[in-house]
Amino acid sequence: MKKICSFFVLTLLTNISVMAQNKSKILVLIHSDNGGTYELAKEIAKGIESENTAVSYIKLVKSSQNPLLKDLPVATVDELTGYDGIAFGSPVYFGNISTGMSEFLSKTVQLWTAHALEGVPATVFMSAGSGAGKELALQAFWNTLAVHGMVLVSNGIRGTEELNKAIPQGNSVLGVTSMASLKDVERPTKGERHLAELQGKNFAKVTLALQGTHPPKSTVLHEHHVNFNDVLKQKNIVLPQVPKPAGNYQPFVRSGNLVFINQVALKDGKIFNAGKLGVDVNEQQVKEATKVTMLNVLSVLNEAVGGNLGKVKQCVQLTGIFNTKDDYTQHANLMNVASDLTVEIFGEKGKHARATLGASSIPVNSSVEIQAIFEVE
Numbered sequence: 068m069k070k071i072c073s074f075f076v077l078t079l080l081t082n083i084s085v086m087a088q089n090k091s092k093i094l095v096l097i098h099s100d101n102g103g104t105y106e107l108a109k110e111i112a113k114g115i116e117s118e119n120t121a122v123s124y125i126k127l128v129k130s131s132q133n134p135l136l137k138d139l140p141v142a143t144v145d146e147l148t149g150y151d152g153i154a155f156g157s158p159v160y161f162g163n164i165s166t167g168m169s170e171f172l173s174k175t176v177q178l179w180t181a182h183a184l185e186g187v188p189a190t191v192f193m194s195a196g197s198g199a200g201k202e203l204a205l206q207a208f209w210n211t212l213a214v215h216g217m218v219l220v221s222n223g224i225r226g227t228e229e230l231n232k233a234i235p236q237g238n239s240v241l242g243v244t245s246m247a248s249l250k251d252v253e254r255p256t257k258g259e260r261h262l263a264e265l266q267g268k269n270f271a272k273v274t275l276a277l278q279g280t281h282p283p284k285s286t287v288l289h290e291h292h293v294n295f296n297d298v299l300k301q302k303n304i305v306l307p308q309v310p311k312p313a314g315n316y317q318p319f320v321r322s323g324n325l326v327f328i329n330q331v332a333l334k335d336g337k338i339f340n341a342g343k344l345g346v347d348v349n350e351q352q353v354k355e356a357t358k359v360t361m362l363n364v365l366s367v368l369n370e371a372v373g374g375n376l377g378k379v380k381q382c383v384q385l386t387g388i389f390n391t392k393d394d395y396t397q398h399a400n401l402m403n404v405a406s407d408l409t410v411e412i413f414g415e416k417g418k419h420a421r422a423t424l425g426a427s428s429i430p431v432n433s434s435v436e437i438q439a440i441f442e443v444e
């Protein structure tokens with residue numbers, strides 16, 4: 068009897084574990100300022116999980132101080148490939164997706180060039196104020212996701228028969244919306260919540276059907292090295308020729324997997340915007356010199372990885388040294404030019420530790436010097 072019971076429990080546990088493995092993983096990725104989008108997200112998640120075929124994860128595109136949202140986890144761009152489907156939610160901003168969502172999506176260039184989201188199902192929902200431009204906004208969401216090659220799952224007229232037609236409702240064929248500033252009833256309305264749940268339920272059904280038909284997740288990015296020539300071209304970034312050393316040193320040294328590089332603002336054989344900040348050059352000129360310097364760093368890095376920037380695993384540390392007067396304090400603003408450029412090109416891998424400092428003089432009268440450490444394959 069004991070043996071039969073153990074066998075039964077074992078079989079049950081195995082079945083549960085297999086069922087759990089087969090469940091789709093669906094990310095409900097939102098930006099929300101006031102919580103309206105989050106309210107819809109919860110209904111979408113409820114619908115996703117209603118048939119017990121999928122698990123949902125509500126995450127923010129950026130952290131929030133709003134007490135309603137501050138405990139929600141924040142998604143990273145790289146984790147997007149780890150889901151079987153993604154439901155995107157955002158407030159309507161001027162008939163478009165919100166700035167927060169737009170900023171997050173603009174960091175997905177590397178996923179795009181790696182075809183990482185192709186064939187992955189997506190659906191969209193939005194919280195609006197009056198509802199002005201809500202379908203334009205939903206459509207704008209679709210535009211970006213279509214460029215990623217995602218499979219866009221619409222709502223059609225699903226569930227609209229049951230809506231209370233006596234009040235304005237956020238039903239739309241592309242995805243559910245809510246009109247938060249219409250105060251005659253609580254928003255999202257009962258009907259909007261119901262539509263959101265139906266949208267989630269249908270999305271889970273489509274996601275399950277497509278599970279396993281797109282490239283295996285999470286490995287995609289690592290299998291395909293991003294073509295950085297395309298990334299640079301697309302961002303209109305031209306790497307200069309590698310500057311020649313002006314002394315007894317190398318443009319870079321590789322030690323293990325770390326590459327060490329130091330550069331000044333040399334452009335076309337001359338120092339660009341030379342001199343001391345506040346005496347010879349202003350902040351704008353130093354920022355331009357910082358960009359020139361960082362491009363030199365990247366050009367040397369490109370040489371260090373044999374022309375394949377896809378081999379860069381991480382920008383570990385950047386140090387910016389600026390030729391400033393003693394009382395200058397805004398070094399961080401100047402250095403952001405170099406940091407932003409690095410993140411723009413490498414995405415998450417471009418995020419680094421950083422130091423900035425002022426110096427009373429810099430070799431060859433450059434206004435800036437950058438020291439960089441990269442981890443490479």
Ligand SMILES: Cc1cc2nc3c(=O)[nH]c(=O)nc-3n(C[C@H](O)[C@H](O)[C@H](O)COP(=O)(O)O)c2cc1C
Binds near residue numbers: 201
């Ligand atoms: C910059 C900005 C632009 C907005 N533009 C629109 C708009 O075009 N149409 C609209 O209906 N609501 C608009 N709104 C209102 C928001 O869409 C609305 O407050 C929404 O419910 C916010 O969602 P949340 O509660 O998730 O933050 C705008 C709000 C902001 C801050």
